[in-house]
Amino acid sequence: MASLTLRNLVKSYDQNETVHGINLDIQTGEFVVLVGPSGCGKTTILRMIAGLEAVTSGSIHIDDQDVTHTAASKRGIAMVFQSYALYPHMTVRNNLSFGLKNMRYSKQHIAQEVDHAADILQLSDYLDRLPSHLSGGQRQRVAIGRTIVRDPKIFLFDEPLSNLDAELRVQMRHELGKLHRKLKSTMIYVTHDQVEAMTLADRIVVLDSGKIAQTGTPLAIYNHPENIFTASFIGSPKINLLPGEVITNHQGRLQLTVGPDIAIGLTREIPTLKPGDKVTLGLRPEHMTPTVNHGDITINVVLDEVETLGDSTYIYAKLFGEIDLRIKLQGQYSFKDSDRLTLGIDPRDILLFDAGGTAIDPRPENNESRLAPQNDVKGQRQT
Ligand SMILES: Nc1ncnc2c1ncn2[C@@H]1O[C@H](COP(=O)(O)OP(=O)(O)OP(=O)(O)O)[C@@H](O)[C@H]1O
């Protein structure tokens, strides 16, 4: 177990800088998940931490030790890759012990470590099998077992579950969560899967083109994204982004127009905004409901497409015939394409971003009271 510090970590391939000065402090025992679009530098960062890729500039510390130029084998880090590449001709036991044999540990020590890892990963019954006689999930457990036997200070996982089918992924996700609670090791985990990120992470790091867009707990990232990039990246279906303009702003009352003809009022103190300022409103798909509550903003939409998932219904709709909206409702509805629908929005659920895409108003926790009806500026179709 160890802490990890990245300072101004930069990676260039030829003349192209792909990782641009990453600063990150990971605490001992923390489970940190890196997410970001393909090509944003996740694997490169893991490989630099592991010592498999040279650092162009910056430094890596494990606890108080500078390991920037330490050989991979001396860092006490173990990495699990997407393709788990077990030795096909070796039994599970030999796959697990191979690395330790190379390091010339005693037979007794190796047997102990292998039994311990097999026990943790529920592989004890499979130790004499070949990988070809295991399921995908069992093979991935062997790959993880190979790292556990080395008792690393830090575990790195690069999309370890992406080759597994949906059901196995869920099972392995639970097992990884349990493994972390059992080992209490420092783990850094790369995934494209939002559910894995939200459920496994103590902290999520969102990467945008080789830079950190935001770091925070899963719920902080979801509820209080600091920029449009993070807001759009986390959440499925994707957050709705609506163009808005400030009409008036005084005494904590912000009046905005959205799209061609909707006026809304928000109770927010944002002294920096002035009439004419362009803003973007962020609205999560689950924050629109067909039941309109007291104090809600209302909008009228025309449905484009309805997807019935059983537990929930996804609706793709148009606002003013031009703005696409994604709506997620719990439960089943008998809406049809082209239906018209009035939706209610709690004004507290609206996120605001400035013209540069930065959150200008961190979403109020629970301190924005619902608008009193006489003051409420309902969204109105004026046509
Ligand atoms: N050996 C290399 N030589 C040149 N460019 C590289 C090399 N390895 C990675 N890159 C580039 O660095 C960038 C980051 O790649 P990286 O593999 O870290 O992305 P990633 O976030 O892991 O993507 P993915 O989600 O697809 O795995 C990409 O633009 C990639 O093309």
Ligand SMILES: [Mg+2]
């Ligand atoms: Mg990658």
